Amino acid sequence: MFDYTLCAEDGAARAGTFTTPHGDVRTPAFMPVGTVGTVKGLIMEEVERLGAGMVLANTYHLYLRPGHELVRRLGGLHAFMRWDGPILTDSGGFQVFSLASIREIHDDGVEFQSHIDGSRHAFTPESVMEIQRALGADVVMAFDECPPGGADRATAEAANRRTLAWLERCRDRFRELEDESEGPEQALFPVLQGNVYGDLRREHARSFRDMDDWPGYGIGGLSVGEAKGDMWRILELLHGELPDDRPRYLMGVGYPDDLLEAIARGCDLFDCVAPTRNARHGTAWTSEEGQVNLKAARFREDTRPIDPGCDCYTCSRYDRAYLRHLVVSAEWLQVRLLSIHNLRFLVRLGEEARRRIGDGTFDGWRRDWLERYRKQRSPA
Numbered sequence: 001m002f003d004y005t006l007c008a009e010d011g012a013a014r015a016g017t018f019t020t021p022h023g024d025v026r027t028p029a030f031m032p033v034g035t036v037g038t039v040k041g042l043i044m045e046e047v048e049r050l051g052a053g054m055v056l057a058n059t060y061h062l063y064l065r066p067g068h069e070l071v072r073r074l075g076g077l078h079a080f081m082r083w084d085g086p087i088l089t090d091s092g093g094f095q096v097f098s099l100a101s102i103r104e105i106h107d108d109g110v111e112f113q114s115h116i117d118g119s120r121h122a123f124t125p126e127s128v129m130e131i132q133r134a135l136g137a138d139v140v141m142a143f144d145e146c147p148p149g150g151a152d153r154a155t156a157e158a159a160n161r162r163t164l165a166w167l168e169r170c171r172d173r174f175r176e177l178e179d180e181s182e183g184p185e186q187a188l189f190p191v192l193q194g195n196v197y198g199d200l201r202r203e204h205a206r207s208f209r210d211m212d213d214w215p216g217y218g219i220g221g222l223s224v225g226e227a228k229g230d231m232w233r234i235l236e237l238l239h240g241e242l243p244d245d246r247p248r249y250l251m252g253v254g255y256p257d258d259l260l261e262a263i264a265r266g267c268d269l270f271d272c273v274a275p276t277r278n279a280r281h282g283t284a285w286t287s288e289e290g291q292v293n294l295k296a297a298r299f300r301e302d303t304r305p306i307d308p309g310c311d312c313y314t315c316s317r318y319d320r321a322y323l324r325h326l327v328v329s330a331e332w333l334q335v336r337l338l339s340i341h342n343l344r345f346l347v348r349l350g351e352e353a354r355r356r357i358g359d360g361t362f363d364g365w366r367r368d369w370l371e372r373y374r375k376q377r378s379p380a
């Protein structure tokens with residue numbers, strides 16, 4: 001049911017097709033984040049019109065509310081959120097480590113307090129597989145320990161050991177669940193850790209490959225506060241360590257420039273809450289002026305679309321002057337219109353990268369694009 005076909009390469013950049021039970025994902029691809037089973041403010045038909053092939057949902061949030069068993073009884077996440085395309089759920093690990101207020105990490109798992117009502121919970125590698133089975137996403141992620149950015153080597157090493165031990169338990173429970181119940185076809189991706197330590201990253205990747213033939217790989221523990229140069233160095237290293245014929249999902253990235261830099265280093269799938277979060281803050285991406293905040297006075301009578309080169313609904317219909325008015329007035333429509341633009345901006349970047357990889361012009365295009373994008377105007 002799951003397959004990844006590499007269609008073209010340009011340097012380390014890859015264009016491929018990831019086949020899932022709910023359809024094909026043409027990579028490189030940005031996946032809109034539907035944290036609690038909704039891409040904030042948009043109906044799923046709008047998400048589909050953005051060209052998004054696959055969406056992401058968060059295990060931690062859905063486990064706490066409305067609860068994975070309820071989602072299962074209601075037909076699983078696809079039926080519950082009215083999305084027939086592929087879905088990926090994360091393991092909840094990142095949210096436990098970043099959101100939950102109190103936590104204790106043992107070799108067995110993690111105890112934490114809900115950020116909603118303070119109630120106590122525990123995640124183990126096994127329970128995280130059970131929750132993700134109940135949710136029924138196409139791709140499920142293994143439970144990993146993600147140490148904070150800037151963690152010292154000993155901490156990163158310990159987290160790697162634990163993540164590896166947890167991966168074996170995840171895989172065993174995942175297989176048991178597959179055998180014992182009629183349920184969705186799912187693929188389990190392991191999550192590589194190792195922080196910015198090249199040898200730890202390499203060792204982790206090799207241990208994963210020795211353990212099993214995984215249908216894809218998650219790359220975790222990047223974009224968590226380390227220097228950009230460290231992220232690019234690790235991705236370049238991993239490009240040589242990961243199998244060519246499996247998709248690579250760079251977790252939590254990104255912003256448009258990061259997306260292009262990561263595509264250039266061999267990554268295929270991406271997710272980030274930035275498009276919708278920025279929309280709530282009145283911020284939009286443009287290819288000529290970089291990131292702009294529409295609150296700026298210089299947009300007061302600007303009758304151009306956010307990005308003249310963009311084909312999204314917002315850019316085809318509205319000008320900056322009106323959008324600025326919505327932002328200044330804190331109107332609900334601001335979030336919808338800017339989310340549509342920001343999400344389409346990233347999805348389109350993936351589509352364009354794919355085309356460029358296909359015709360062998362990716363690298364020059366990427367350099368020009370980044371130079372233009374980074375030449376930001378100073379705020380008015």
Ligand SMILES: [Zn+2]
Nearest residue numbers: 310312315341
């Ligand atoms: Zn647009």
